[in-house]
Amino acid sequence: MSRQQHFGWFLARGFGPQGWGYPSLDWDYDWTRPEIYQEAARTLEQAGFDLVIIEDAPSLGSADTIDLRVRHAFGGPKHDPLLLAPYLFQATRHLGVVPTVNPAAYLPYTAARQFATLQHLSGHRLGLNVVTDTGSARHFSDAAQLGHDEAYDRAEEWLDGIRSLWNSWEPDALVADRSTGVYADGSRMNPIRHRGEYYAFDGPLNALPFPNGEPAIVSPGGSGRGLGFAGANSDVQLALAPLHEASVRAYRAKIHDAAVAAGRRPSDIKVLFAIQPVITSSAEEADRIVAASAHPDEAALVQIARKQSSDLETDLTSLDLDQPIDLSVFGPHVSRGSIQRLIGDRGEDAPLRAHLSALARAGRISDRSGFVGTAEEFADLVEELGDWGNDGVLLWGDFHPVTLHRTLDELVPVLRRRGILRREYADGGLQANLHAF
Ligand SMILES: Cc1cc2nc3c(=O)[nH]c(=O)nc-3n(C[C@H](O)[C@H](O)[C@H](O)COP(=O)(O)O)c2cc1C
Numbered sequence: 144m145s146r147q148q149h150f151g152w153f154l155a156r157g158f159g160p161q162g163w164g165y166p167s168l169d170w171d172y173d174w175t176r177p178e179i180y181q182e183a184a185r186t187l188e189q190a191g192f193d194l195v196i197i198e199d200a201p202s203l204g205s206a207d208t209i210d211l212r213v214r215h216a217f218g219g220p221k222h223d224p225l226l227l228a229p230y231l232f233q234a235t236r237h238l239g240v241v242p243t244v245n246p247a248a249y250l251p252y253t254a255a256r257q258f259a260t261l262q263h264l265s266g267h268r269l270g271l272n273v274v275t276d277t278g279s280a281r282h283f284s285d286a287a288q289l290g291h292d293e294a295y296d297r298a299e300e301w302l303d304g305i306r307s308l309w310n311s312w313e314p315d316a317l318v319a320d321r322s323t324g325v326y327a328d329g330s331r332m333n334p335i336r337h338r339g340e341y342y343a344f345d346g347p348l349n350a351l352p353f354p355n356g357e358p359a360i361v362s363p364g365g366s367g368r369g370l371g372f373a374g375a376n377s378d379v380q381l382a383l384a385p386l387h388e389a390s391v392r393a394y395r396a397k398i399h400d401a402a403v404a405a406g407r408r409p410s411d412i413k414v415l416f417a418i419q420p421v422i423t424s425s426a427e428e429a430d431r432i433v434a435a436s437a438h439p440d441e442a443a444l445v446q447i448a449r450k451q452s453s454d455l456e457t458d459l460t461s462l463d464l465d466q467p468i469d470l471s472v473f474g475p476h477v478s479r480g481s482i483q484r485l486i487g488d489r490g491e492d493a494p495l496r497a498h499l500s501a502l503a504r505a506g507r508i509s510d511r512s513g514f515v516g517t518a519e520e521f522a523d524l525v526e527e528l529g530d531w532g533n534d535g536v537l538l539w540g541d542f543h544p545v546t547l548h549r550t551l552d553e554l555v556p557v558l559r560r561r562g563i564l565r566r567e568y569a570d571g572g573l574q575a576n577l578h579a580f
Contacts, residue, residue, distance in 0.1 A: 146530070149534055149536075149576075150535060151535065152539075153381070155541065160220070181230060183547055191565045191568075193238075194361075195231070196270070196361060199245075205474070232264060232266075239268045243272040244273060255348050262358050267572025270361050272363065274364070295372050304339070307333075309353065311335050312327075355571045359573045359574055362381070374403075375401070379412065386511070398412055413534040413535055419538070422550050429509075432505060439499075455477050459499075465494045466495065507520075522557045565579075
């Protein structure tokens with residue numbers, strides 16, 4: 144029997160215009176209304192997924208590059224995923240819902256109370272994707288702007304503070320005894336007086352404690368500091384790494400070492416590797432897609448240039464495709480790592496066309512050169528990950544019904560037949576499902 148694994152869906156462009164600009168996705172769904180997300184959440188629950196994670200960036204980015212972000216809707220608008228969560232809870236019974244939150248945006252007391260409320264409303268199905276995006280911080284206050292590592296320090300203080308508030312009621316503080324008429328015992332509440340580096344607040348929290356565990360903490364940061372944060376705090380780590388045995392095992396070992404260093408067990412953290420597969424109905428179809436991707440037409444290159452321009456907040460669409468990129472076009476806000484990912488191993492002298500073409504190029508799952516293939520081929524890959532001890536997979540895409548059905552309709556039965564994907568949910572919410580195996 145294959146190793147059972149956990150499945151998540153990453154709504155990669157957040158709570159925003161679904162499928163904008165892709166003619167095949169032009170179905171006139173209203174992205175500002177809950178229905179399209181509720182339909183997707185029901186589909187994912189039917190499929191047996193543990194959780195859906197909603198990407199977010201609260202900011203439209205640097206003031207002078209906003210047009211690059213909004214013109215084709217790659218970088219905005221985005222509405223607040225925390226406020227979408229209750230609609231998804233209402234449409235489902237078991238699925239975990241994980242909005243992305245940035246500690247710069249919420250004071251700990253407000254956050255602790257809002258998250259507690261959602262954890263109760265949802266039957267313990269809330270998770271929080273904690274990110275430390277430093278570019279958004281300026282919208283919240285001048286003092287909120289920090290460097291990379293300090294943003295992680297703040298996130299740790301924020302989460303510790305929230306957890307102390309969640310635990311500010313002692314286990315027997317809730318009495319609810321009708322015979323004595325006592326609802327709660329105020330002497331069993333910890334007043335909490337937090338005076339830290341970044342926050343100052345008092346408790347106790349005006350919300351009930353959790354009978355079935357706290358909201359699950361999810362983290363995506365892959366730097367040394369990010370892995371340290373995950374080791375100390377997370378229930379789920381979102382991993383981006385080449386899916387070869389050595390790199391999968393090395394990534395998992397780093398997370399496990401970080402957990403042990405923080406006094407936790409390796410099994411306390413589920414590592415989900417992020418993959419965006421293109422599932423085809425035949426090997427021939429997969430071969431055709433891969434062959435066509437080797438020769439992208441101008442329209443495909445322009446679309447990639449637009450997306451990169453939004454993500455890198457740098458206009459690549461006005462550059463000559465047949466010249467190398469002058470690296471001074473990238474402002475100081477663009478990380479070296481992001482530029483390096485664009486340039487790859489082709490080097491700075493290669494023309495822009497070569498970099499964009501490389502991004503267009505797809506590969507076959509069957510020879511491990513990419514992620515285009517049949518459901519059986521993809522299941523082989525996931526099974527192999529399981530053989531290396533992996534906990535799960537994070538499928539990556541939009542929430543459009545067309546995307547979900549193309550990806551899942553053939554895949555789910557194959558994964559189920561092989562025993563990789565759950566058929567039943569555990570009782571008790573997201574934590575119970577994550578720790579059921
Ligand atoms: C799967 C995945 C999902 C992510 N989701 C978000 C997100 O929703 N919002 C965000 O600001 N950053 C997101 N990030 C970026 C990370 O939070 C982080 O900024 C980035 O990995 C750099 O952190 P690091 O230096 O610790 O790696 C995501 C990264 C990955 C790999």
